[in-house]
Amino acid sequence: MIKQSIIENVLNAALSTGGDFSEIFIEDKYVNNIALQSNKIEKSISGRDFGIGIRIFSGLQSIYTYTNDISEEGLLLAAKRAALAIKGGGTGTIHPLQKEIFDPIHQIAQMPQTVEHARKASIMRQANEIARNYDERIRQVTVRYMDEEQNILIANSEGKFIEDTRVHSRLAIQATASEGNELQTGFYGPGAHAGFEFMENLDLTHYAGEAARIAVTMLHAEECPSGKFPVIIDNEFGGVIFHEACGHGLEATAVAKNNSVFANRVGEKVAPEIVTYIDDGTLANEWGSLNIDDEGEKTRKNVLIENGILKGYLIDKLNARRMKTESTGSSRRQSYRFSPTSRMTNTYIAPGTSTPEDIIASTEYGIYAKYMGGGQVNPATGDYNFAVEEAYIVKDGKITHPVRGATLIGNGAKTLQLVDRVGNNLAHGAGMCGAMSGSLPVNVGQPMIRVSEITVGGTKGE
Amino acid sequence: MKITEFQEKLLQKAMDAGFKEAEVFYEKAESFQCMIFEGEIDSYETSVDGGLSLRGLYNGKMGYAYTEKIDEDSISFLIDNAKANAELLDEDDGTDIFDGSSEYTNYQSYSEELANVQIPEKIALIKSIEEKIRSYDPRIVTLDYCGLQNFSGEQSLANSKGLSLTEKKNGIIIFVSTVVKDGEEMKTGSFRKMTRDFQSLDADEIAKEAAEEALSNLGEKSIPSGKYPIIMRHNAAAALLSTFTPIFSAENAQKDQSLLKGKVGTQIASNFVTLLNDPFHSEALSGSSFDGEGVATKKRAIISNGTLETLLHNRKSAKLEGCETTGNAHKPSYKSTLSIAPQNMHIATGQRTLDDLLVSVSEGILITGLSGLHSGANTISGDFSVEATGFHVKEGKIASPVKQMTIAGNFYELMKDIEETCKDLYFLPDGYGSPTLLVKELSVTVD
Incomplete structure (x- = not known):
């Protein structure tokens, strides 16, 4: 993308004031976004994102600058201006750059840029048809198609020089059902680190059908009661609860500065023995997967909690310095506009031994959260909140009627202690995670689990 | 290549390639951001970036493409992609490229004075704020973040119908999250202040406000769950209003989404x-004299004393209903297609201060923050159930902070249940504003 000699000059210029590490991140990304609504392909935009981020460390201080002026003068100017933030004198020199070749874990069969728009639109139309035909009460269907090809080059003063191409494809289906003065929605958004083959192999009947089914089901849902109940959270996207409730608290961004309840607790029991929690960026072609992270480190399987014992954290280069340890291949950024930091990839609770049927049958009264919506956590306190997209009341071991407006609140570290069943049906769901270094594709996953008590906020009262 | 030169060339080539009309939207931004941790610069960030998009009418349909790589080769990339995107559409967009309003308000959203403030001065300010917060009270254990961001940007829109509009804006934002601890109880409080007037930023004042925002949350008590009258502080009310903005879009109404x-x-x-x-x-720091299509923007009432005066339109939704656009075409960046959004939408102020209002409340809950709005609110049904921070109010006084809670209701109902608006209008950085509101009641669930 840019001549190696220019990269070397920029890395050297960045060290001219006493910095001890410099890095360049070059991104050239092609994006296609298509939207279908009211049975029509309504909007379609294509684009190219292109820019460069330069990062300098001086001890624990981090300097970042980004630009899309990629002339040699422009880059040198940016590097020197950033270096001015460090008030040392120095003649730091970089190690000779060594191009690193690796076998990509995630194979891409059909690059989206080579696929005609009409084929993409055809997938969208099929999803629209399936959702509309599900029930006459489906009034509106919105289908969004997204693909991107992100070409990156990372080089740093330690001699690293590595390139990769990442491809993401996602289809987001939202159905709106209406009856009388009621409008309810259902959503499903499958995605993968894969090319157009992902779209062609997608089980549209399932995904579009589910979006429609949720919307129609919610039309007749009762208001959710509020109070403290056992909560059964189904597999796949249900994993979002532990993504928020403990995943963010295990990121070095929070841990390194002691702003997490999990800081300094490796080796301690933080969860019941049935809980094993893993972040794995190597799962083939999963939405949150990567070959290398945004500092050029290979991704890996990081076991965070094993049989209830805290084993480790997700760590990036800068926080590794603060924590006096090594990076775990977990540094990510949305684009060249963000300085990278420790983030999750595909995070999940490992399967246990209970069957979903047994978990429900053994619950006297509680809430069954079939599909979770999004949530949020305050990493300092661990307090979280979640929306439940589709919920039911469980009574005498049976799933009864649907309820709506359920919100779960609690404290991550405490909720983790209250997991009392882990199912055997592990599955992963795609989501977007927003934090310091931008919005990123992540998978959340789990088998069905049960928490003995969560505070449920609803509209019905106790 | 100079940008104006590039724009002209691109428009010309687009016309040559068969576009009937075309528009070029260009954006350039500069920013500086600095975060302080324990008296040291923790992160320091500068940027200069931008991009450009082509929007054009090809065979009666509107095609879009954008690029951040502005060079000779990009011209064909933009034209080919905009064409392919136009061809994909099922019907014509119903719009064309706008030839201009008769008059535009001369609006100053750029301060030369702010642009002249040097980086060391900004760093000194944010360092001083961090230090003053840390020494404010022994219960302050750390800061989750403490930063300052200064941004400036320029947008221009030029089209084949001869319209050429440019606008500059800048501003500065201070953002702080303070962590406090008393015994086992740990709480945070976040604070944000934005302005175009650097001299108005007073470190002592900011530190006091940021520290108190967190400290006031200590000493939490549980109260019974149930329905309570709600005093929704300005910032929480503005955040809720911002979340439900899509219901005011005419396009959403036309599509059964409102x-x-x-x-x-x-x-x-x-x-x-x-x-x-x-x-x-x-x-407010956002706002502009022209909208995403180049139409002059105007101050207008969306609701007047409870009556819906208008929905928000761009030229496409207006054409469908045979009315005039309200100048609310929205193009948040060159990467976006056109949609609809308000500019600095806010609820009008009333007479009393929050303190005066509190005195008249026999029992209720003062909500000072909402969290989880992106997931806990359904902008189509109007239902929301979100986490809230706040205080139990009894006999006209704040009794105690309330343990972790959720508030739930329906936005359409809530608009009918507003019993008073205070005089303390507050704007979020994205331009949504509200004074503190008194709401008849909402369901509250307390942990």
Whole structure:
């Protein structure tokens, strides 16, 4: 993308004031976004994102600058201006750059840029048809198609020089059902680190059908009661609860500065023995997967909690310095506009031994959260909140009627202690995670689990 | 290549390639951001970036493409992609490229004075704020973040119909999250302040406000769950309003995505509610004299004393209904297609201060923050159930902070249940504003 000699000059210029590490991140990304609504392909935009981020460390201080002026003068100017933030004198020199070749874990069969728009639109139309035909009460269907090809080059003063191409494809289906003065929605958004083959192999009947089914089901849902109940959270996207409730608290961004309840607790029991929690960026072609992270480190399987014992954290280069340890291949950024930091990839609770049927049958009264919506956590306190997209009341071991407006609140570290069943049906769901270094594709996953008590906020009262 | 030169060349080539009309939208931004941790610069960030998009009418359909790589080769990339995207559409967009309004308000959203403030001065300010917060009270254990961001940007829109508009803006934002601890109880409080007037930023004042925001949350008590009258502080009310903005879009109403469909001219809120679209409000940092299509923006009432006066239109939604656009075409960046959004939408102020209002409340909950709005609110049904921070109010006084809680209700109902608006208008950085509101009641669940 840019001549190696220019990269070397920029890395050297960045060290001219006493910095001890410099890095360049070059991104050239092609994006296609298509939207279908009211049975029509309504909007379609294509684009190219292109820019460069330069990062300098001086001890624990981090300097970042980004630009899309990629002339040699422009880059040198940016590097020197950033270096001015460090008030040392120095003649730091970089190690000779060594191009690193690796076998990509995630194979891409059909690059989206080579696929005609009409084929993409055809997938969208099929999803629209399936959702509309599900029930006459489906009034509106919105289908969004997204693909991107992100070409990156990372080089740093330690001699690293590595390139990769990442491809993401996602289809987001939202159905709106209406009856009388009621409008309810259902959503499903499958995605993968894969090319157009992902779209062609997608089980549209399932995904579009589910979006429609949720919307129609919610039309007749009762208001959710509020109070403290056992909560059964189904597999796949249900994993979002532990993504928020403990995943963010295990990121070095929070841990390194002691702003997490999990800081300094490796080796301690933080969860019941049935809980094993893993972040794995190597799962083939999963939405949150990567070959290398945004500092050029290979991704890996990081076991965070094993049989209830805290084993480790997700760590990036800068926080590794603060924590006096090594990076775990977990540094990510949305684009060249963000300085990278420790983030999750595909995070999940490992399967246990209970069957979903047994978990429900053994619950006297509680809430069954079939599909979770999004949530949020305050990493300092661990307090979280979640929306439940589709919920039911469980009574005498049976799933009864649907309820709506359920919100779960609690404290991550405490909720983790209250997991009392882990199912055997592990599955992963795609989501977007927003934090310091931008919005990123992540998978959340789990088998069905049960928490003995969560505070449920609803509209019905106790 | 100079940008104006590039724009002209691109427009010409687009016409040569068969576009009937075309528009080039260009954006350039510069920013500086600095975060402080324990007296040291923790992160320091500068940027200069931008991009450009082509939007053009090809065989009656509107195609889009953008690029951040602005060079000779990009011209064909933009033209080929915009064409392919136009061809994919199922029907014509119903719009064309706009030839200009007769008059545009001269709006100053750029301060030369702010642009001249040097980086060391900004760093000194944010360092001083961090230090003053840390020494404010022994219960302050750390800061989750403490930063300052200064941004400036320029947008220009030029089209084949001869319209050429440019606007500059800048501003500065201070953002702090303070962590406090008393015994086992740990709480945070976040604080944000934005302005275009650097001299108005007083470190002592900011530190006090940021520290108190966190400290006031200590000493939490549980209260019974149930329905309570709600005093929704300005920032929480603005965040809720911002979340439900899509219901005011005419396009959403036309597509059965808003229950305000067919409600123009009817009472949809209590008499106390007047909702304004106010692109030139002096206290908001966003706002512009032209919208995403180049139409002149205007101050207007969306709701007047409870009556829905209009929905928000761009030229496409207006054409469908045979009315005039309200100048609310929205193009947040060159990477976006056109949609609809308000400019500095806010609820009009009333007479009393929050303190005066509290005195008259025998029992209720003062909500000072909402969290989880992106997931806990359904902008189509109007239902929301979100985490809230706040205080139990009893006999006209704040009794104690309330343990972790959720508030739940329906936004359409809430608009009818607003019983008073205070005089303390507050704007979020994205331009949504509200004074503190008194709401008849909402369901509250306490942990």
